[in-house]
Amino acid sequence: MKKGEIVGILGPNGAGKTTTIKSILGLLIPDGGSIYIADRRVRPKDRWIYRYIAAVLEGNRNVYWRLTVRENLEFFAGIQGIDPQRARKRADYLMEKFHLIKRENDQVRLLSRGFQQRVAVAVAFIRETPVLFLDEPTLGLDVESSLNLRKTLKELVTQENKTVLLSSHDMKVVEEVCERVIILKNGKIIANDSISNLKDLFKTIAYRVEYENSLSPDLQNQLKGRFLNVIFNRRSFIVEFREPNELYDLMDLLKVHDVVIKSLKSMEPDFERVYIELVKGGS
């Protein structure tokens, strides 16, 4: 990973994501291989790595539920050796960023899951390390909470130029936050590239056509026979071409059959589909 890079680590259950992260963090001693942090080889007894890396593991756990938001932040800053005054200021800043300021004196056990998760992520940030590992930071969050956390994460990571390794089952988080993605399967890397390059691998020339009147069965058969793939829905269909020029053929065919076109949209491959295809195909 390069400095300031945000890398996503994906894979089906049991692929080795958490094992990889815990091995780098020194929480697990790997059977083989070597780990380098800031160009230094890490040995099982090394403690200096914790000046470089901090982590959120397993969502909303990792924090003391009987301590308040502020107490948690200041405690973890304290065991990192950060000066109490500096820790207080940093806690203020992070609580502001994660919208926790109104709940600063509430015990974590009294907060909703979304808030607890924010506290867990803020705890990783308070350690002031240049590298962050986020294992499922949005696990179990509803759509809105996940969206808010993603926004704050992206903003802070960019602002503080953090290097981040993020593991998540939520493709939206990965797509929105990460620049590069590593996909693991059975402990091996099956893809390692930017999201746009991975999408290109599965790029098809596809359009979604919305129409006003109905399509005759004869026209439907003609479309199916002529183009690579056609999926019919109510008042719309998705058509995939072998060649870009086939769009003109489609237009001609629809005109001949007096189909009134309401809209025509080019379709981008969805990252979730790309991921599924890669995992299905990867060995």
Add this chain to the structure above:
Amino acid sequence: MLRVFLSVLKKEWTTTRRYPMNFISSLITIYIIFFLIFIGYRTIGMGNPDYSENLESIIVGFFLWTFAIAAYSRLSWGIMSESSTGTLEQLYMSPVGFNTIAIFIVISDFIISSLLEIPVVFLMMLTTGRWLHIDLITLLILFIPTIGGVYGIGFISGGIALVYKRIQSFFQILQFLMVLFIMIPVEKYPAAKILPLTLGNHLIKLNMTRGVPFYKLPLQDLLILYLNFLLYFLAGLFIFSRFEFYARKKGILGHY
């Protein structure tokens, strides 16, 4: 390092305050057990020429026993609960190292327990009507190595908890062992001085019941007490770090 220690102390104190019923009920339990022992002893031992001195020894021994139980079980309970809440791995990721954090946890616990259990000792003295000598300097000089050695055993059980997670039954065995260590008379069995608690209990008894200050205690005994402390504490730490290495090798550090 001091910052880290103060953070741990503050957190331990805050956590104790957040579970008030737990702490109050544990103090009440200690007192009730002591009261029952006292009633039992009074029924059997009244009229015995050594009644008074034995009663004072019971107070000292019982007080030490409750401290010893807290000393060996605190770290293991802490590890068990921190594993289940997911905070153990976060503590592990401190640059000062988990062993240091564990030492800070036991020191903080020692300070907090000492402060909170003092009223119970006074209550014990009030109940029995026997007032012990309270010489704080001598007490500290004797108490720290005596309980410190038991913390070594606490590190071993903490290490076992890291690997095997639930070890409550093991605590019960230790509980009886602690009674045995306290009850062995060193005047009769000098070799027992190498056991944890035994010599410390003897010297604390001399101080609290007869008022012997530390500078009048046999120097050889004081040396053995401190060597004993170092031996058990360091051996405990070493065994703890071996268990910790094993837990990391097996990938079960944060399991529960």
